[in-house]
Amino acid sequence: MKQSVYSICGMCTVRCPIRVESENNEVTWIEGNPHQLDGALCAKGSAGVALLNDTQRPQQPLIREGARGAGRWREASWEEALDYVAEKLQRIKSEYGPESVVLSSRGGPWQGMYKAFIHAFGSPNYTNHDCTCGRNTHHASLSINGVGRKGFAYDIKNAKHLVLFGRDMFSALRIAENNQTLDMLDNGGRLTYVDVRQTMTGAKATRFFQVRPGTDYALALGVIHQVIKQGYYDKEFISNYVTGFDELCSFIEQYTPAWAAKECNIKEKDLLAFVEEIGEDRPNVIFHPGWNLARYKDSFYASRAMHILNVLMGNIEMKGGLFIPKGAGDCGKKGIRSIDCAKPDIKRGDGIGWKYNHFDKGPGLAHLFFNNMLKEDPYPIKAWIAMRHDLFSGMPDPEQQKRALDKCDLLVSIDVNYSEFGWYSDVILPESTYLERDTPIVQQKGLKPRLAVRRRAVEPKWDTKSSCEIFTGLASRLGLEETFPFKTMDELWAWQLEPTGYTMADFDEKGFIELSEEQVFFDRDKLDGQFKTPSGKIEIVSEKLDKAGLPSLKPFEAPEIPKKGMFRLIYGKVAVHTQGHTTNNPLLSELMPTNTVWINTKQAKKLDIQTGDLVELSSADRSYNATAEAHVTDHVHPEAVFTVHGFGKEIPRQSRSFMAGISDQKLMVGKLDEWDQAGGGVNLCDAFVYVTKSIRNTKRRVEL
Ligand SMILES: Nc1nc2c(c(=O)[nH]1)N[C@H]1C(S)=C(S)[C@@H](COP(=O)(O)OP(=O)(O)OC[C@H]3O[C@@H](n4cnc5c(=O)[nH]c(N)nc54)[C@H](O)[C@@H]3O)O[C@H]1N2
Numbered sequence: 001m002k003q004s005v006y007s008i009c010g011m012c013t014v015r016c017p018i019r020v021e022s023e024n025n026e027v028t029w030i031e032g033n034p035h036q037l038d039g040a041l042c043a044k045g046s047a048g049v050a051l052l053n054d055t056q057r058p059q060q061p062l063i064r065e066g067a068r069g070a071g072r073w074r075e076a077s078w079e080e081a082l083d084y085v086a087e088k089l090q091r092i093k094s095e096y097g098p099e100s101v102v103l104s105s106r107g108g109p110w111q112g113m114y115k116a117f118i119h120a121f122g123s124p125n126y127t128n129h130d131c132t133c134g135r136n137t138h139h140a141s142l143s144i145n146g147v148g149r150k151g152f153a154y155d156i157k158n159a160k161h162l163v164l165f166g167r168d169m170f171s172a173l174r175i176a177e178n179n180q181t182l183d184m185l186d187n188g189g190r191l192t193y194v195d196v197r198q199t200m201t202g203a204k205a206t207r208f209f210q211v212r213p214g215t216d217y218a219l220a221l222g223v224i225h226q227v228i229k230q231g232y233y234d235k236e237f238i239s240n241y242v243t244g245f246d247e248l249c250s251f252i253e254q255y256t257p258a259w260a261a262k263e264c265n266i267k268e269k270d271l272l273a274f275v276e277e278i279g280e281d282r283p284n285v286i287f288h289p290g291w292n293l294a295r296y297k298d299s300f301y302a303s304r305a306m307h308i309l310n311v312l313m314g315n316i317e318m319k320g321g322l323f324i325p326k327g328a329g330d331c332g333k334k335g336i337r338s339i340d341c342a343k344p345d346i347k348r349g350d351g352i353g354w355k356y357n358h359f360d361k362g363p364g365l366a367h368l369f370f371n372n373m374l375k376e377d378p379y380p381i382k383a384w385i386a387m388r389h390d391l392f393s394g395m396p397d398p399e400q401q402k403r404a405l406d407k408c409d410l411l412v413s414i415d416v417n418y419s420e421f422g423w424y425s426d427v428i429l430p431e432s433t434y435l436e437r438d439t440p441i442v443q444q445k446g447l448k449p450r451l452a453v454r455r456r457a458v459e460p461k462w463d464t465k466s467s468c469e470i471f472t473g474l475a476s477r478l479g480l481e482e483t484f485p486f487k488t489m490d491e492l493w494a495w496q497l498e499p500t501g502y503t504m505a506d507f508d509e510k511g512f513i514e515l516s517e518e519q520v521f522f523d524r525d526k527l528d529g530q531f532k533t534p535s536g537k538i539e540i541v542s543e544k545l546d547k548a549g550l551p552s553l554k555p556f557e558a559p560e561i562p563k564k565g566m567f568r569l570i571y572g573k574v575a576v577h578t579q580g581h582t583t584n585n586p587l588l589s590e591l592m593p594t595n596t597v598w599i600n601t602k603q604a605k606k607l608d609i610q611t612g613d614l615v616e617l618s619s620a621d622r623s624y625n626a627t628a629e630a631h632v633t634d635h636v637h638p639e640a641v642f643t644v645h646g647f648g649k650e651i652p653r654q655s656r657s658f659m660a661g662i663s664d665q666k667l668m669v670g671k672l673d674e675w676d677q678a679g680g681g682v683n684l685c686d687a688f689v690y691v692t693k694s695i696r697n698t699k700r701r702v703e704l
């Protein structure tokens with residue numbers, strides 16, 4: 001029988017709305033929700049069918065038999081696997097206390113459920129992936145605006161100028177944002193793109209700056225200087241809502257466009273021309289504050305500078321600018337209920353909230369656990385549950401992580417795939433793919449806030465379960481039914497919707513429930529109270545940072561120059577893969593089976609490297625080597641080599657991605673300990689590698 005359901009894509013964490021057709025329990029068609037995306041979907045979204053049918057994903061629970069990572073697994077029933085995990089957790093709890101269990105997840109709108117589970121268990125140690133993603137941006141926004149990185153959204157479609165610093169949006173996709181940007185360009189808008197290499201986004205830009213790696217902050221300081229000098233800022237907005245502007249003016253005096261151009265390896269006249277453009281286009285100029293900004297030791301300050309530029313443009317809470325996302329309450333409606341449990345009042349194992357007080361306590365900072373685990377400080381960590389989180393792909397230096405995780409008695413991976421972490425773990429609890437599972441209702445804030453829900457398109461192909469069923473199953477074994485009292489998804493949905501007056505039938509027409517028909521803007525003259533800083537204003541100088549011994553306006557320090565024979569290792573996304581988890585997808589692995597190493601033409605010449613030659617990359621301490629093909633190009637800065645993240649997998653059951661290409665995170669040896677002290681993000685782009693032509697080149701062998 002033919003069926004059609006509205007649902008939510010799960011091929012990456014953007015979670016686009018989709019419509020899925022199926023027949024006889026087979027998915028036959030997926031498209032973007034026509035009411036929101038006009039049917040548009042990316043290649044990864046279309047390849048969801050291949051994930052569903054992939055026989056190289058775990059098909060039932062697995063319990064480790066041999067040594068960790070050896071790949072010997074015993075197939076288990078769900079009863080047995082959940083009993084096994086629950087018993088171990090109970091034993092660890094009674095011997096070491098509940099706080100010795102960490103649960104990490106990919107974050108996102110459903111994280112409340114995972115957080116509630118670990119809190120109900122008695123541990124404060126919930127963490128997520130964000131220390132290698134958006135934490136610097138998040139903390140930058142908190143320090144200036146008093147709200148986190150999702151406290152503002154962008155009306156790109158109506159903007160006149162979008163400025164992106166390394167936000168490679170046409171590779172690192174978000175379909176709705178991509179469509180908006182294309183509309184903006186069609187309407188005559190301008191796109192300025194800054195990167196150390198040319199990208200899909202740079203190719204669409206009206207202005208492109210190829211900067212020296214790690215100098216975004218310098219460029220932003222030069223732009224701020226010139227904007228203030230030319231008077232291209234909104235004086236009224238600043239006097240109403242901003243503190244610290246005078247301090248900014250004196251700080252910025254030294255950072256002239258000529259200075260910035262030199263630091264960034266760009267032309268001063270181009271910087272000046274850019275400032276003239278934004279002078280014309282303001283207030284509808286949007287500076288994107290960055291997404292994955294776990295890059296350099298000053299990325300937090302670079303992101304703060306973007307926020308400051310937005311404030312100078314005076315673009316807040318207006319069409320074609322930044323806006324505060326609205327929720328149910330802002331439309332006079334009641335919000336949904338969500339599973340929740342208060343955090344136990346115990347010190348966190350990563351030091352957030354007692355050793356480090358200036359960070360958001362929510363998910364803490366995952367990388368800070370590992371050293372503490374080795375020292376058992378402040379207490380031993382004995383179990384790590386990774387829910388939709390591949391620590392060994394998403395975090396640097398998996399070997400160092402393993403040394404800390406080896407102190408654990410239990411490692412659990414809840415994943416739809418074999419992840420690199422899962423392969424090393426003790427138990428794999430396979431989650432049903434997003435096409436096979438229902439998930440709780442979520443509220444999506446925006447100018448027109450909505451309720452959305454993921455509904456299964458087909459029954460699970462194999463013996464897998466949804467995370468909701470997995471956590472409920474564990475909760476009932478651990479006596480935590482009070483937090484998870486739901487027996488069925490229908491019960492949970494009904495409970496969630498009860499205060500709102502809506503029913504599940506209200507999702508039928510469009511797949512979502514619109515909480516407002518009109519866009520909701522706040523009165524721009526009454527924004528007091530919207531900025532959750534101590535003063536209630538946008539704070540360019542932050543007392544909280546002061547208290548933590550950190551400057552609000554930090555002098556620029558030029559990034560290190562690579563030593564002879566070494567390059568800075570830069571990574572990024574491509575449109576056809578998601579992080580590290582689609583390189584084995586039957587369709588996507590065909591589109592892009594491996595990665596290459598981009599190297600600048602002049603540097604390649606010195607090393608006698610041509611496109612197609614094999615090159616060897618070695619970590620700074622020479623403990624890890626990897627070989628891939630070179631891609632010689634002018635479009636990457638001479639100090640850096642670039643590769644696409646997600647390759648170099650070593651999971652034998654994934655034959656398509658096994659040993660294909662190189663892994664950037666394995667080359668980042670020692671980088672768990674290098675992080676932005678103000679923003680909390682790991683400095684992933686502060687890794688250096690040796691690059692040589694490989695002796696494995698057949699041509700070279702003949703020569704030898
Ligand atoms: N297709 C696809 N889309 C995705 C994802 C995915 O995995 N695949 N993941 C999603 C997620 S979780 C995230 S966080 C976002 C990430 O979105 P982005 O942050 O936009 O993406 P990245 O590809 O991590 O990094 C973008 C660029 O930073 C550049 N870069 C490196 N050093 C510098 C520098 O010093 N200055 C400047 N200006 N640029 C520099 C790199 O060359 C790269 O092109 O993408 C999201 N969308």
Ligand SMILES: Nc1nc2c(c(=O)[nH]1)N[C@H]1C(S)=C(S)[C@@H](COP(=O)(O)OP(=O)(O)OC[C@H]3O[C@@H](n4cnc5c(=O)[nH]c(N)nc54)[C@H](O)[C@@H]3O)O[C@H]1N2
Pocket residue numbers: 010105106129132133292387388389390391393394395396414415416417418419420431432433434467571572573578579580581645664665684
């Ligand atoms: N060196 C380097 N490090 C990086 C990055 C980089 O580009 N280079 N990117 C950074 C960024 S931006 C991010 S966001 C992080 C991401 O790091 P992670 O959060 O670890 O990355 P993902 O690969 O998105 O997802 C983790 C796991 O979720 C699994 N998964 C996918 N769908 C489902 C599902 O429906 N259910 C369950 N249970 N599991 C699922 C995948 O198989 C994968 O094993 O990595 C960061 N780290």
Ligand code: SF4
Pocket residue numbers: 009010011012013014015016041042043044045046173174175
């Ligand atoms: S960007 Fe592509 S993969 Fe990600 S949610 Fe949207 S359609 Fe799915």
Ligand SMILES: [Mo]
Pocket residue numbers: 132133134291292
């Ligand atoms: Mo990310």
